[in-house]
Amino acid sequence: MNRSLLAGAAIAAVLASAAAGYRAGTGQWPSFARALPETHAPDAHAPAVATNNDRKVLYWQHPDGTPEYSPAAIKTADGRDFVPVYEEAEKGFAGEAAPRRDAQGDRKPLYYRNPMGLPDTSPTPKKDWMGMDYIPVYEGDDDGGATVKVSLDKVQRAGVRIEEARMVALGKPVRAPGIAKPDERTLRMITLRADAFIEKLYVNENGRHVRAGEPLFRVYSPDFLRALVEAKSSSIAGVIGAEQKLQILGIPPEAIAEAKRSKEIAPSFDYPSPASGVVMEKLVVEGMMMRMGEPLYRLVDLSSIWVIASVAEQDLAGIKIGDPAKVTFKALPGETFDGKATFILHELDKETRTASVRIEVQNPDHRIKHEMYADVEIDAGAGEAPRLAVSDEAVIDSGNRQIVLVARGDGRFEPRAVQLGRRGDGMIEITDGLKAGETVVVAANFLIDAESNLKAALSAFTADAPQPMPGAGKEPAQ
Known part of the structure; x- marks a missing residue:
């Protein structure tokens, strides 16, 4: 069989094997230099796979450096040519020659760190004992653990979404059940x-x-x-x-x-x-x-009605006297009555842990009857000054800590401890730890937080181990 055909079949088989062996989580493909089987030199009369200045092309890679490969020269969807990867470049990536150009563009790595967080680095690309590629560290990446770096393709796949911290008016509607009661100020007892x-x-x-x-x-x-x-x-x-x-x-x-x-x-x-x-x-x-x-009659004026709302203990702090309210009655469907909070009882029900909030509603036609069941919605915080707030999805609350992930750009995120204030309308007030205009992660933040915790754990695990200086000429012993 023609040797060139054998060589082409071998390359295709290696590409298929390499694609199946793509290691999840490392963002790297296996070294084709090691995966390629030994073949005899091609026949002098057989055409080469592809050459450029007598160098053999092993495969073609996407021009953006993404993990897209081809055994033949092809174009991207937007018409750009795939970039050839030569045998010498692939060997260099394995640590046998000069390192190849990284997907970061013209940026050159300062050094390479162990993919498992162990305290050893290398000035050139290499692999650990399991065959995992060392991770390149660029200028500005090594910040002492203050931030966590996530690859941009992983950011896209995870659906990371960011929003700015901004000044907003936190109007929180407090909903509570209520019962219509007579206005006690109008009660009169007729006696002699x-x-x-x-x-x-x-x-x-x-x-x-x-x-x-x-x-x-x-x-x-x-x-x-x-x-x-x-x-x-x-x-x-x-x-x-x-x-x-x-x-x-x-x-x-x-x-x-x-x-x-x-x-x-x-x-x-x-x-x-x-x-x-x-x-x-x-x-x-x-x-x-x-x-x-002795009492003869008990009179009451029904032109105004009190609706006693049972407000949950955790919602009580946001309500103040004068807050507007909307009241609907189960006996009068489709109708809404305007009212306002006029009094908050000074004692909570010890069994239900609710407080009684008085809502005064006008009732000129006497349609509202005493003891009617009502649904009350109090516009707590109406008219207050704007507060610095973020979406409630941005806060990761573990009970003993509350953090947000501040986006630093280029896939870098900083876990930031914050102090929380009032909540309302899907927003949470930030009283300390954040400034207006800073961007925070509001989607997929648990994924980034998990990577941050892993990084911190590995750093703590290896804190006492000696670490070589970046760019050291001598590689540590395996």
Whole structure:
């Protein structure tokens, strides 16, 4: 068989074998100089594989230095020629001649370090006892472990994404369940300050809406009648004292004015409502005798409603008095009511670890009923000054440390410890450790953090071992 064909078949077989033996994680291909089998010199009449100044081309490599190879001269997708790799260059990469030009372009390595992090370096390319290529170290790469270097192709494959730390307004919506309650400031209890008989009951049902001044019942009381008579018949000097007694007894001003106008004082009079509201509880029956201080009615004004929201303990710090809120009720689907936080209870529920936050909502048409279930969304932090923040995906929180990965360019990343502040709207405030404008990793950061931890662990493992100076002329013993 033609020797040139044998040589070509041998090269193709070596390329296939080398492709199958690509070592994951090193980013290097095996040395073809070692993988190529020994062949007899080609026939003088057979054409060479390819030559340039009588040098044999072993294979062709992508012009960008990426791990793309070909047994024949081909072009890239954008029309550029693959670069030939000669036998002498490949041998040089194995440590037998001058080192080849690296994929970094015109940059030359300062030295080569052990791929497993062991404390030995080499001034020229070489392999360790397992056949793994030593890793080139360029100027600026050796920073004492402050940064971690990740190859750009790995950055692309891992989907690394970066964003700038910026000043933003951290508006965090706090959501909590709530229950509608009456406005306690409008509660009124109707009582009498003397024993009396209820002759006529005008408001005789719960839920009745009454207006201020509207008569509730007609009352007869010997104490009331005696005080009115004394006030009408008293001399001018004693009028002031008599009127004070009427006020102390709680006799309505309308009854006092009627007694002064009429010649004869009626034994009973109508008792008006002191305020507008809805009768929440009626405790009197027509004809009853009511003792002094006994409640007759309980009124409440429903034009405003309190919604008591049960806010989780961890969300409480971001809420302040005056924060706007949106309230929806399960009984009124599709409707949203505006309100604001007016009070935060000073005590937490020890079982649910929640705090009661009062949301005041206007209810002019009385559609909101007491004890209705509600969903509350409080716009915590509204109107506050912007804060330095990053995406919550950028922070790696292990419990005892919080770090972000600052992108330094060219695949270099610096793990940076930070202090965290408020959270809101997918952002986390950075109170210390970062400046506005610095870029941080927000995707695939755990992969880079893992490499950083491995680098730190290997450095600590070999901290006490002597390390040769970069560029030393003598290689360490294997």
